[in-house]
Amino acid sequence: MKKHIVLAAAVCMAALHLCAQAPVTGSLISDRTKDPVRGATVRSLATGATAKTNGSGHFSIKLKSFPDSLRFTHIGYITQTVVIAHPGQVVLAALTEREEEMEQVFVNTGYQKLKPNEINGSVTVIDNKMLNEQTGTNILQRLKGITNGLVFNSGKVGAEGGNNDISIRGLSTINGPLAPLIILDNFPYEENIDNINPNDVESVTILKDAAAASIWGARAGNGVIVITTKRGKYNDRLRINLNSSYLFTRPVDLYSAKQMPVADYITLEQGLFDKGYFNETIDNTATRPALSPLVEVLVKRREGKLSDAEAATQIEALKQYDSREQYARYFQRTGLTQQHSLSVSGGSGQFSWRLAGNYNHVVGADRSLFDKINVHLDNRIRPVKNLEVALTAYYTNSSSKGGLPSFNSVTSINRRHVPYLRFMDDNGQSIPIDQYRRGYTDTAGGGRLQSWDYYPLEEYEHNNTTRVVQDMILRASVDYKIYKGLSFNVDYQYQKQWSKSRALADTVSFYTRDLINRFTSLPANPALPPVYNVPQGAILDLANGALITKNLRGQLNFSQHWGQHSITAIFGSEMREALTESGDALTIYGYQEDPLSQVRVNYTAAFPNYITGSPERIPSREGVTAYYITRFVSTYANGSYTFARRYTLSGSFRKDAANVFGLKTNDKWNPLWSSGIGWLLSGESFYKVSALPYLKLRVTYGYSGNLDTRKTPLPISGVGNDPTTGFMVQRISSLNNPSLRWEKSGQTNFGIDFRLEQDVVSGSLEYYQKKGTNLYGPSPLDYTTWGLSRYIVKNVADMKGHGVDVSITTKNLNGKVKWKTIWIYNYNTSKTTRYYSDQAKDFYTANDDGNRINPVIGRPLYSLTAYRWGGLDAKGDPQGYLDGKLSTDYKAIYSAAAAKGLQSGGLKYVGSTVPLHFGSVTNFLEWRQLQLSFNLMYKAGYYFKKGTFTSAEVIMGGMGRADYALRWQQPGDEAHTTVPAFVYTDYLQFNERDGFYMNAEPNVVRGDHIRLNYVNLAYEARLKNKTGTVLRIYANAANLWILWRANKYKLDPDAPYGDPAARQYTVGVNVDF
């Protein structure tokens, strides 16, 4: 590193002749910023006398003997020693900032950029290098496994069904929104996150506690993720960066969902046929449902159309096929994602700029297509002193096209999973999958209808949806330095996302043929032509929508240092409007592109369905949909005061108002605040621990909010038209509740930051408590008053959570081989403390899969309970406990459990279904030009419900699971298996028996596991040309293996029912000119 020491010893000749006792004076400035260095210690090496620099960096010290040496020490700068030759000497020293502080990324809260040590709140910053550890196209996915305090949940949903994919420090609400707020540069980003090109991102900051997040107010209750994009630098040479990568995605492993052997399934299905299970379907002449190939054979045999021997041969043939093998062979490919990006940047004294372009091309494992182009332009100008104008444009254009149908959809015939299908015959001809009864479609209409054959391999070529999304962000900001530390800035951002979808089903597609057939009426006289109520020709569905947001912010910034004091503060207000236009849609029948033609159809009349005869209307998406608009107005202030660089007091205040419908303006305002204190212990004079040169303690407390604009105090009705009468109609869809208030969540955070000598070990430890009070929760409703719901939402729920975030970096080797490890450990738990609902009982978490928030007082928000297990009895029936005794009266066990919960003795509380402990270990190894890193992720302290074979599932048409083989088959089996005997629907408590077993102890397993998340290998060379071009070639493998798991069934706890995250391999090159 460049050691730039400027020593300007101005010798004042006059001073030389003055009194020998004249003090030595001088001033210290920062080498980089030329700002005065305040509060530095000046120490005489001869006498030990000390002095401090004042607010303008000046010092004065009396020395006794000459020559002496003065040592300047300051926490933020490298220590410097200067020789003093004589009294009265004037010293001007420029101190070099500590390297690590310079390298440190600024924390961007979206309102201000701060150094990490200026913040009392809890933040995690993921810098560019860490973001490039993973290679996916989604910026948020790149945070996986490397972000302290952030966890990706698999399959978890909120109480009302909303997704809960990412959570920061667990939950702070029960029924409110669960997603963290995402900020792109300075403003919320509500569009599709896939629009953002990860190569444009400089860093990501996670605001975790209330003090950090509360600046974002009413929507920050779930934490905030701030994405900061790259920009050009002033006084910088021309820089060009090129990055190109190829990412290969393995298709889904269909065998990961363990399934019973095909031969067993066929035997079982035959048994069902013999019992008459399919008779209703076979005799159904109303809707003509399709039958599985086996049942077709069996029907023919029963009707005498096939001999026993012929049928046996055909059944044997079916046993040879496996839908999974067929699907893998004909439908699945390795997906390929290409990412190419190029950026150019530079800057002069008055102007800085960066222009970046990106192109993505994705061919999915299912042959779906996705193309995306990003253009990012960032300009900054300083036209006059103290004024900076920034103009930014970000444009994204993506288009996607659907691929082949999913495994589940093509293997399902009349809603039954068929495990022995073929999709291609021996001659390479596609085989149709029946959608209606084959015998009916072969003859229906006497040749006057179109074929009813559905070819899953070809349908997508004839019936596909293309979706184009464009996103444009335009931002202008003006920053003016008014006076010394005071500046004022105004930011405006306009963003618009358009989406257009075009679904075209041509005349070859099953969709079109089926619809035309169903809406055809054939006159009794065959000489007359058929009446096509849906005309011949393709069917085109068009839809578009838009999302427009506008933001305006004005902010005063103040930063002033004098003597021991330092103040940083902002005050501002902002307005935001987000307008969602679901847009309009159009369906065109009889469509032909060239020459263009289309046919008008009658949407108002009902025509008899050709198959069922019941009157139906021609489907149409035609119409204009309503707009939704949310508006926010906020004022906020945030400030911190530091004394002597050791004590920092911080606080924030924010008031938000939104256009919640039906609220009086005064009730719309919701105040939130936070405060914190930080203490740099290692800065104290009494602090003598030399092994731990940096130690800071901080405590914060504050409130952040949760707002759901759908919840309103007035009976609100939706408006529409009755399809029958055409009258304008209104529908009150939720019960009014004038007492409803916004949710608030309080959080306390205790943190310690530390650094050992030479940074061998550094890191932070944090403990936090969360408390959500007056949360939205259902309160049982006497639905005599209002029949559409059994509950009414009130502010009746409370919850509590606490946790620990630990992040430690160790430098293990620092010689020829460099080895660094980042250890992340997180603990989080939350529980419901107040809730009113019939469903808030352990009984309900026993009958659920644990993937939905199910508030039970005293339990984690995601929890599981299981039926106590008494083993199988001598008949192969599962046994539970009723009144302390073994029982197979499942209905009675349910009733007791529903009424008395754990007290009934039939239930056992299991635990959380989200990991209490989670984190990662990332190792970085460097040897010469080779870099290797790998990331291990772990989750522990939780449970999941595994799938199992049940009679009901397979009879009702689900997939028969592999543990069918373990089922009880003869007396004695109960000694070594927990899988009950197969029973038919005539079993007295058929559904209850399976329900009990599925939710009993043997099927609840621990989720703890360690997985190898990714491995990265790179070769980095610095070329010996003028600009020092850096060439980097890298390879990455992700979603690799589970190294250890607590369950013995080899299940991936993040995907226990199959379909785990697909393995990915990337190769790429990055050149920095």
Next chain:
Amino acid sequence: MKNQLYFFMVIFTGSAVLLGMTGCAKFLDKKTSNAIVVPQTVADLQALLDNAGLMNQTKTPASGEAAADNYFLTADYYKTCSPIERAFYTWQRYDYTFENDWSKAYTPVYIANYCLELLKKQEQNATNAARWGNVYGSALFFRSYYFQQLLWVYAKAYDEAAASADLGIALRLSYDFNEPSRRASVAECYQQVVNDTREAAYYLPDHPEHAFRPSKAAAYALLARTFLSMRRYDSAYKYADRCLKIKNDLIDFNRDPDLGTFKTTYPFKKFNRETVFYTEMMIGGVYGLVLSTRSKVDTVLYDKYAEADLRKKAYFLKSGDYYRFRGSYSKASVPFTGLATDEMYLIRAECSARRGVEGLQGALTDLNTLLAKRYEKSGFIEVTASTADAALNMILEERRKELIWRGIRWSDIKRLNKEGRNIVLEKVVEGQHYRLEPNSSYYALPLPTDIIDITGMPQNE
């Protein structure tokens, strides 16, 4: 420099204050969507009542029909039924919760109450009198209609002597959900229905713009129905007669524009000429039992239709070894449960016959008017009866045959058993014999268990 600073400070705080005080209130008053509104005006309230999805379609109780004797289940179908359905099918006591007949039928009651209360705040003047009156009359009618439907299911048969002691339903007359529900007596409930419907009739137009909307004819029909189930036959006669004076159309089963060929699965036109007011049976709860595509028509009942009776073809389809019902005026599987002229003819005929000799001729005329439209022209011979009792028996049998799957039979069984007709319901399921005795307390079906828990209202015995 200092001046500049102050200048900015003043501008900034000034604009912030200005924004907060004035602009912001307007900015925040923007409605969140053009798809929502707080219903207040007369037009809004009419729009609420015009929402057939909540007011007419799939809202009347299913459990009455499901407990009655017009249908049976095959052994195969019974096996696929839920425990609640099985218990219900065999008249066992059972616990059940949301969503059910109770929740479905009380939904229109809330909307009616909302309209009645909001209407008070709307000025009534010369220009809006008709619209105001239509909303007021409609709201009263809808509330009474569903009260009466609930009474048929959840209360005992009306018995003049016991009516003031017998438990009726919760008479909710306000939309405020904080007001507790309590069960009124059967007498109070019927009184409310009768009074409100009479008032509704005053405000409603003779004919509705659409059969989803209440009308004077519908109000009279509802009164006729209500009085019939109260066994106040004179009043029932009066109102059936008034209804028929407004509307007396009948579909001719021989040939009629409102009737398609018998080859179509559902031959009757929806909103046909007989429909006075349109509602449908709810399709949750125990509806699966009477789902007409699955359940079969009682074989004894089926055999009672004469060969020349066109209803035998229009109403039923062969289904396996038995017959299924397909003759709903909904042109779908869901049963039409609304008010129709055929029912009014039968009520007037029954009430005439109950007057004795003086009513005999009138009763036979009404019956023959109806049957002439039901039988093949060639095969129809006018029915005769020498005594009023003989005529009454004939009328009651035709009533059952005509009004099948309309949600009426359960109330008829209750009512007729009060007069000693001794209708015993019997079933044999999986070898077990089940029997429901006349006037059993089970005829007032149990209320939802969760409603009992929340409100503390007494459960039926």
